[in-house]
Structure formats: structure tokens, C-alpha cells
Amino acid sequence: MEILIKASQFILSLSLLIVLHELGHFIPAKLFKTRVEKFYLFFDYKFSIFKKKIGDTVYGIGWIPLGGYVKISGMIDESMDTEQMKLPPQPWEFRSKPAWQRLIIMLGGVFVNFILGIFIYIMLMWSYGEEYLPNENVKDGVWVQDSLAMNLGIQTGDKILTVDGQKIKKFYGLSLEFINGNNFQVERNGEVIDKEIPTDFISQLMERGKEAGPVLLPRIPFVIASVSEDSPNLNSDLKTKDIVVAINGNAIKYLDEAEAEFNKVKNQDVKISVKRGNEIIEIPVKITEDGKLGVALGQLNHKDLEKLGYYDLADIKYSFSEAIPAGWNKSWKTLTDYVKQLKKIFNPSTGAYKGLGGFISIGSIFPNEWSAESFWNITAFLSIMLGFMNLLPIPALDGGHVVFTLWEMITGKKPGDKFLEYAQVIGFMLLIALLLFANGNDVFRLFQ
Template sequence: MEIFIKASQFILSLSLLIVLHELGHFIPAKLFKTRVEKFYLFFDYKFSLFKKKIGETVYGIGWIPLGGYVKISGMIDESMDTDQMKEEPKPWEFRSKPAWQRLIIMLGGVTVNFILGILIYICLLWAYGEKFLPNDNVKDGIWVQDELATNLGLQTGDKIVSIDGKKIERFGELPIEFINGNTYTINRNGETIQKEIPTDFISKLVDRDKNAGSFITPRYPFVIAEVSKDSPNLNSGLQPKDIIIAINGEPVTYFDQAKELLEKYKGQKIDVIVNRESNKVTVPVSVTDKATLGVALGSLSLPDLEKLGYYQLASKSYSFTEAIPAGTKKAWTTLANYVKQLKKIVNPSTGAYKGLGGFISIGSIFPSEWSWYAFWNITAFLSIMLGFMNLLPIPALDGGHVVFTLWEMITGKKPSDKFLEYAQITGFILLLALLLFANGNDIFRKFF
């Protein structure tokens, strides 16, 4: 069921983005009286799952879910219909239109993607507002429990001040800032320290166990999830959801403090005080020779931690007019972060290319339970990502066509149909190689 929910959200999001992207080409083409022969969701090599001709356009759904397309008369595109290009240009064909009209048609898809991303972010902020943990409110610093964080040079209790000189406002932004950054500044026991982020940090992040969670977290209390069946404290009175707040009379705020205290009492019988539904309860326990209590550590959500007084979250609500600049800024930040990640990917020394993913990776970012907030948030991100990727100056992408059209407008020389045909084939080969590499990465990570 979990896979079905993820897949359903992924297919719905992908279909929405493809249809609207292609609509961005379709509408200006029709406005400029250019014939559109096909409008397809997914590719229809050899056959279609559905098709219907309305007017001069065939609308359909293909069987290969790798994208979609509009087939515009007189244009060398995904269809590679070179026979049509051998005939004399017709007034309704793409190649007969002025360069400025062709440029608008080609930019229509990415324009829709960027506008859609901005609109979704505006509506999400207007409808839901924001709730987050301010970085300044993590007053006792972070909890380092991961080798990746240790290799970064972090220690439990460090307060992260800035990354690449940029002050971090929200704790949740830290992982992406570390991925995109080069240096960071921390406050450790009152001393300000600047460190470099290792070049191979992203490579190690990609190789890390995917179920390990975030490599950087705020400090958490000692919450008991369950008492193990082979635990010496199975019948001690410890219960799930108990929060240990004192060990043998010494107060404990965070789990990392409890670990240090338990080392002192290995193999001994002591008393612990737990917070149980707002009541303080004393429980006699036995500490194992490995300095544990034989319990599984539980987790709490940030709102739960706020209720218990560990952290104070910040909330923001937006009127529609306030959401417009805020949503636009969020879309711009999303785009800027994505561009930074691409720069890391094309630098082989970072190892970021190993994190490049295909359909499995994209589908996995959707939640296992249906959430409209998460669905629209991810769809906005994918829309902006799709818009930028299509702007890359690669033949077979919108950006490639835009480059050729701009060249024509600047020089007055139009590339030959044969050149455009070869460029399209080259672009397809590049895209196919990228597609195989990205999805191959997914398969390798999943099974090996």
C-alpha cells in the first residue's frame, strides 16, 4: 500500500507537470496560428493507450512514461519527422513563423513551469503558513550521533552559526546548506570556529544508509520507545513514552547526557526519574555492563518537543498579498539551491554524481501517507526543477532550440534543417545516456 500511495502521487504530479508544460508550448503556437498535430502525455512509440482527434490536433496518452510532447508542424522535434521538412514550408508551419514567435513558443513550457512553482508556493503559504524551528532556538546545540557529522568536524553541543558566511535562520535548512556549502562557522563552548566542508562530503552522504535519517539533528530527550524482551528492566516499571529526566539523582535533559551518566553506573542498580504524562515517577533499574538500560530509544516530533518545553517553534501566517512575495522568494531560493547542487554534480571530486537519481529517487521523496501539503510542495519543487532542466542549452531540450533561435536573431543566419536534425539526434543521445545513468544509480543503490 505504501508503494501504491507513493506511486500514485508521483504519477499524478508528473502527469500534471507534463500536461501544463506542453500546454505552455501549445497555447502560443495556436495564438500564432501554428498547426499542432499532436498533444501527448507520455510517449506513444508504435501505439497509444488513448487518442482522439479534435480539429487538427490528435490528443492522446502514450505508454512510455518518460515525458510528453506537442508535435508542431514544420519543427524538428521528438518525432524526428524529416519527411515533412523536405517539402516547401507552409504558412502554418513553425519554420515559417518569425524568429520572435518561435522563441515565445519554445519558452512557453519553461515559463509555465516557473509560474506554476511560484503559484503553488504562494497558495501553500497562504493556506498553511509556516511552522519551523529557528536555529537560534537550538540553544544547547546539535546532537552528533552520525559518523558523517563527526567527519565534518562537528561535536554534540556545537551551535551552527553560518555556512559560507550566510546566517542560518531555520534549523531545517542546515542539511541542504551543508550540501551546497564550502565552509561553516560554529560556536563551541563560547569559541567561534570556522571549518571547511570536506570535498567528498556529498559522496559520503550518498553512500550512507538511506534509513539513517538526517545527519544533523537538535539534541533530544531520552524517550523510551519500548523495553526489550531480553532487558534486565523488562519488569522494572519502565513504560513506553517515559522520558528519563534524572539518573541516580543527577538531572538529565538530553539523551547524550544520559549515555555519559550510565557509563558511571555500569553493572549497578540505580534509580531513575521519568516524566510520565506530566508526573515524575521514580523507577529502580539495572544498568547493563554495556552502560545501557535495554530499551529502544523513541523519537518525538518538533511540536511534541515544543509542548514539553525543549524547543520553541516559530509560526508565520500569510494573507494572500503577503504570500505573493514570500512564495516568489521561496521559489527563487529553491531554484538557487538546485543550481548549486548541479554545480556540485558536474564536479567529479565531490562525488555528487553518485546521488543523481531517476524515477525511483523522485518517487521516493513523496510521503507514504497521502498528504496534499506534501504533494503540492514536492510538485512545486519538481516544476521549478523541470523548468530549469529544460532551459539547459542541450539540443532536444527547449533550451537547445532557444539557443539556435537566439543565434538566428543575433546573426540573421538560420541554422539549416540538416544541422538541426543532427543536433536533435545528438541531444537525444546525451539525454538517453543521462537517463540511463540516473536510473542505473537508482537500481544500484536499491539492490547493492
């Protein structure tokens, strides 16, 4: 059922993005009186699931869910309709239009993707606002349990100040900042220390597996979930949700401080103080030979931690006018983060290419349960990603057509039809190779 929910959201999001992207080409083509022969969601090799001709255009749904297209008369595109190109140019054909009109038609899809992503982020900011843990509010530093964080040279209690010289706004955005970054600064016991992020950080991150938690966590209190059946304290007064605040008279605030205190009193009877509601209760306990209390650890959500005075969360609500710059800023950060990650993918030493994923990876980022906020957040991200990818100067993509058109506008020389045909074939082969590699990575990870 969870897979079905994820797949449904993925197909809905992908279909919406494809239709709107192709509409971005379709509308200016019609405005410039250019004939559009086909408007398709998904590809229709050999046959279509649905098709209907209205006017000069056949509207349909293909059976290969790898994208979509509009077939514009007199244009060398995915259809590779070279027979049409052998005939004399007609007034309604793409090739007969001025270069500036062709440029607008080709940029239309990318323009829609970027505008859609920005619009969705603006509406999300207006509807939901933002709630997050500000990095500056993690005043006592981070909790280091993960070996990758240790390899970075981070210790429990360190405060992460900057990555690549930029202050960190959101604590839970740290992992992404490390993925995109090259160096960072920490404050340790009042001293500021500069550290390098290993070139293969992304590769190390992937080796941890999907089930691994965040690289860095905020420090948390020692909360008791239950007393273990084999614990020497099974019959003690310890209760669920008790928060340990002192061990043998020594105050502790965080779970990571408890280990050192327990190691001092191994195999001893001591008293610990717990916070229960608004009370502080002292309870006699037995510490095991290996320095354990014999309890299962509990967790508190961020709201509870805020009530207890551990962390102050940011909860920002935006008016519509305030949501516009907030949505724009989020769109810009999404785009720049994506570009940084793409650069790392093309650098083999980072190992980032191993994380390149196809449809399974994209589908997996949707939640197991329907959430309008999550769905539109992911759709906005995918829209901006799709817009940027289509701008790449690869002949089979919009960006390739844009490059050739700009060359014509600058030099006054139009590339020949044969050259465009060969370029289209090469570009299409590059895209197929990339598609096979990305989806091959998905299959490999499934078997792992």
C-alpha cells in the same frame, strides 16, 4: 499497496506537468497562427493508447511514459520529420514565423513550469503556512551520533551558525545546506570555529544507505519507552514516558548527558529522578556493569518537546497577500538549491553523479499515503526542476532551440536545416544517455 499509491501520485504529477508544459507551447503557437499537428501526453512510437483529431491537431496519449510533446509544423523536433522540411515553407509553419514569435513559442513551456511552481508554492503557503524548528532555537546545540557528522568535525553541543556564510533558518534544512555548501561555522563553548565540507560529502552521504537518519539531530530528553525483560530494573517503579532528569543527584537535560553519568556509577545501586506528568519522582535503580539502565528509549514529537520547554517551533500563517512573497521566496530557494546540486553532479570529485536518479528515484519521493500538501509540494518542486532542465542549451530541449533562435536574432543569420537536424540528433542522444545512466543508477541501487 504503498507502491501503487506512490506510483499513482507520480503518474498524476508527471501527467499534469507534461500537459501544462506542452500547453505552454501550444497556446502561443495557436495565437501566432502556427499549425500544431499533434498534442501528446507520453510518446507514441508506432501506436497510441488514445488519439482523436480535432481541427488540424491530433490529441493523444502515447504508450512510452518518458514525457510528451507538441508537433509544430515546420519545426525540427523530436519527430525528426525531415520530409516536411524539404518542401517549400508555408505561412502556417513554425519556420515561416518571425524569430521573436518562435522564441515565445519555445519559451512557453518553461514559462508555464516556473509560473506553475510559484503558484503552487503561493497556494501552499496560504493554505498550510509553515511549521518548522528554527535553527536558532536549538540553543544547546546538536546531538551527534552519525559518523558522517563526526567526520565533519561536529561534536554534540555544537551550534551550527552558517553554511557558506549564510545563516541557517530551518534546523531540518541543514542536510541540504551541507549538500550544497563548501564550508560552515560552528559555535563551541563560546568560540566560533570555521570548518570545511569535504568535496566528497555527497558520496559519503549516499554510502550511509537509504535507511540512515538525518546527519544531525536536535538534542532530546531521556524518555523511557519500556523496561527490558533482562533488565535489573524490571520490577522497579520505572514507567513508560518517564523522563530522566537526574542521575545520582546530578541533573541532566538531554539523553546524551546520561552516558557520562551512568559510567560513573557502573554496577552500583543509585537513585534517579524522573519527570512523570507534573511530578518529579525519585526511584532506586541498579546500573549494569556496562553502564546501562536496561530500558528501551522512547521518543517525543516536536509538539511534546515544545510543551516541555525544550524547543519553540515556528508556526507561521500567511494571508493571501503575505503568501505571494513567501511562495516566491520558496520557489527561488528551490531553484537555486537545484542549480547548486546540478553543479556538484558535473564535478566528478564530489561523487554526486552516483546519486543521479531516474523515474524510480522521483517516484520514491512521494509519500506512502495520500497527502495533498506533500503531493503539491513535490509537484511544485518537479515543475521548477522541469523548467530549469528544459532551459539547458541542449539541442533536443527547449533551451537548445532558444539558443539557435537568439543567435539568429543577434546575427541575422538563421542556422541551416541540416545543422539543426544534426544538432537535434546529437542532443537527443545525449538525453538518452543521461536517461539510461540515471535509471541505471536506480536499478543498481535496487540490487544493492
